[in-house]
Amino acid sequence: MGRNEDIRVVLEDLLKMEDVQACLLTGRQTGTITPGSGTKLKNLVLWKLIMDSSHKFFPVIEDFYIYGLKRLYFELGDYEIIMTFLDQFTALLVVIPSLVNRGLVEVEIENSKRTIKEIIGRQK
Amino acid sequence: MKDLKVCVATSRQWKGTEAAAELWSKIKKEVPNPKFILLFATIDYKNEFKDILSHLTLEFRNTQLVGGTVAGFINHDGCYTRGATALAVDYPNMDVAVGIGHNTKRNPEKAGLECAKQIKEGLKSSKWKNKFLFTFIAGTEIPKMPGMGGGVIKSGAMTKLVKGGMRVSQFLMQKSVGREEDVLDQITRELPDYGMIHGSTIDNVKMGKNYQFCGAEILTNSAVCLGITTDLNFDSDFGNGAKSNTKFDITEISKNNQIISRINGKPAPSEFSRLLKKPEDLIFDSKYYNKRFPYFPCGMFQGDRLLLRAFVFVMSDSMLSMSKMHKGDIFTVSITGKNMIESVKDTLSSMDKKPEFGFASECAIRLMTLGSDIEKVRDNMKAFFKDKPFLVIYVAGEGVKKPNHEYFYMNESLAVTLFRR
Numbered sequence: 001m002g003r004n005e006d007i008r009v010v011l012e013d014l015l016k017m018e019d020v021q022a023c024l025l026t027g028r029q030t031g032t033i034t035p036g037s038g039t040k041l042k043n044l045v046l047w048k049l050i051m052d053s054s055h056k057f058f059p060v061i062e063d064f065y066i067y068g069l070k071r072l073y074f075e076l077g078d079y080e081i082i083m084t085f086l087d088q089f090t091a092l093l094v095v096i097p098s099l100v101n102r103g104l105v106e107v108e109i110e111n112s113k114r115t116i117k118e119i120i121g122r123q124k
Numbered sequence: 125m126k127d128l129k130v131c132v133a134t135s136r137q138w139k140g141t142e143a144a145a146e147l148w149s150k151i152k153k154e155v156p157n158p159k160f161i162l163l164f165a166t167i168d169y170k171n172e173f174k175d176i177l178s179h180l181t182l183e184f185r186n187t188q189l190v191g192g193t194v195a196g197f198i199n200h201d202g203c204y205t206r207g208a209t210a211l212a213v214d215y216p217n218m219d220v221a222v223g224i225g226h227n228t229k230r231n232p233e234k235a236g237l238e239c240a241k242q243i244k245e246g247l248k249s250s251k252w253k254n255k256f257l258f259t260f261i262a263g264t265e266i267p268k269m270p271g272m273g274g275g276v277i278k279s280g281a282m283t284k285l286v287k288g289g290m291r292v293s294q295f296l297m298q299k300s301v302g303r304e305e306d307v308l309d310q311i312t313r314e315l316p317d318y319g320m321i322h323g324s325t326i327d328n329v330k331m332g333k334n335y336q337f338c339g340a341e342i343l344t345n346s347a348v349c350l351g352i353t354t355d356l357n358f359d360s361d362f363g364n365g366a367k368s369n370t371k372f373d374i375t376e377i378s379k380n381n382q383i384i385s386r387i388n389g390k391p392a393p394s395e396f397s398r399l400l401k402k403p404e405d406l407i408f409d410s411k412y413y414n415k416r417f418p419y420f421p422c423g424m425f426q427g428d429r430l431l432l433r434a435f436v437f438v439m440s441d442s443m444l445s446m447s448k449m450h451k452g453d454i455f456t457v458s459i460t461g462k463n464m465i466e467s468v469k470d471t472l473s474s475m476d477k478k479p480e481f482g483f484a485s486e487c488a489i490r491l492m493t494l495g496s497d498i499e500k501v502r503d504n505m506k507a508f509f510k511d512k513p514f515l516v517i518y519v520a521g522e523g524v525k526k527p528n529h530e531y532f533y534m535n536e537s538l539a540v541t542l543f544r545r
Binding site: 099 | 136168195196202204205206328329330414415491493494495498499
């Protein structure tokens with residue numbers, strides 16, 4: 001499998017978690033990679049907006065990354081968006097319902113982040 | 125001293141047969157004929173338990189297996205909130221027996237006695253003097269009722285409905301508080317000379333449904349125990365990193381010692397928020413309550429040890445503790461993420477003897493509070509155990525006991541047992 005396919009498998013595993021409603025990898029070099037099965041979000045307009053706009057955060061992220069920026073959290077209506085940074089150019093974005101226990105999901109986000117970093121590292 | 129073989133294996137395969145095969149191959153390589161296996165899985169695998177258990181018990185026909193569902197686990201492989209893990213042990217100077225008790229929420233005393241009886245019977249002819257119990261008991265399951273989301277109910281009418289509903293559901297559906305202490309009271313009374321480590325089974329902290337495993341059996345509302353007699357030594361301790369602050373009195377509490385209605389003679393929620401010097405609307409905001417409640421448990425002393433109780437549910441006039449309040453002084457408690465992590469180091473160093481392997485039950489609340497920083501707990505574990513195997517499971521309540529001592533039952537804590545020669 002190619003790099004993007006390997007990453008898709010990791011994202012698919014993450015999406016299988018009950019509380020994960022959507023996830024994607026976004027980055028300057030990787031582009032946007034989504035799980036093969038898409039999203040559990042019912043609002044597809046919102047999902048498209050998230051996919052199309054996630055890269056717009058990078059100019060801000062790059063400024064703060066050198067100061068140790070690891071994660072960004074957004075509350076968006078009934079959802080929470082967690083952006084975890086692999087480096088200043090690449091982020092794993094996960095959408096969860098706003099009332100769930102974020103800590104448990106974060107453990108698996110961290111595992112996915114590490115696996116994706118390994119995959120990207122292998123390809124360099 | 126004869127050969128002690130220990131293996132902690134992990135699988136992240138989604139299919140039960142594949143997860144079982146991965147666990148089996150890892151265990152088989154290091155412990156070909158284990159005396160016992162402790163098996164834990166996250167609730168994501170609920171449709172796969174049957175395959176996992178039937179395959180493992182088929183491959184390890186002479187091995188006793190117990191376990192259940194957990195919110196997550198950490199070991200040398202990593203930190204996980206999705207997956208399955210097993211601790212397998214073989215040692216010639218060891219006898220093992222299992223006990224099962226049913227209907228823990230309807231008749232916990234009977235369940236405890238059933239367990240203890242089977243352990244006693246199974247180990248009656250053993251010549252080994254050191255006795256130890258692993259106990260895993262069904263934890264709290266909150267029945268689904270309207271208006272119960274977020275852990276806060278502000279309506280008085282809904283509070284009455286929920287309180288009444290929970291009493292009914294406890295008996296009829298066995299959906300309610302776990303009653304683990306009522307089970308453990310019986311087990312420890314019947315088996316006083318056993319050391320013990322306990323974990324209450326849980327799902328992904330939604331408190332919907334949790335399972336216990338014994339052999340190939342998948343159980344609910346049950347207690348499963350593994351008793352061992354051996355010439356191995358063991359040390360157990362616990363820690364939480366909390367500091368007690370303001371003393372207060374519980375002036376009205378339910379029969380089961382878990383629903384607190386009045387503190388210092390005043391309605392519990394408003395008086396508790398006054399003691400914490402926080403606005404009631406802020407700490408009991410349903411949107412954030414699930415994220416905030418771990419930071420304000422209360423504490424009480426058993427001897428000189430501070431035990432924590434978390435309020436998982438707040439109603440208009442009362443607060444539900446995850447486990448029983450004891451008589452005596454009660455305190456507000458402060459705890460930080462940093463203190464939680466430091467307490468792991470402190471607990472391990474309090475038993476500064478080099479172990480062969482270790483097993484720990486840690487509160488799932490700490491896992492949800494620390495999130496990915498749980499890696500720092502693993503770092504502390506790895507630094508202590510070095511190349512020796514260890515397994516930490518994340519549970520709804522944890523307990524620990526030294527032989528011929530009373531047991532401690534905690535929330536928001538880490539209970540550890542180290543096994544050594």
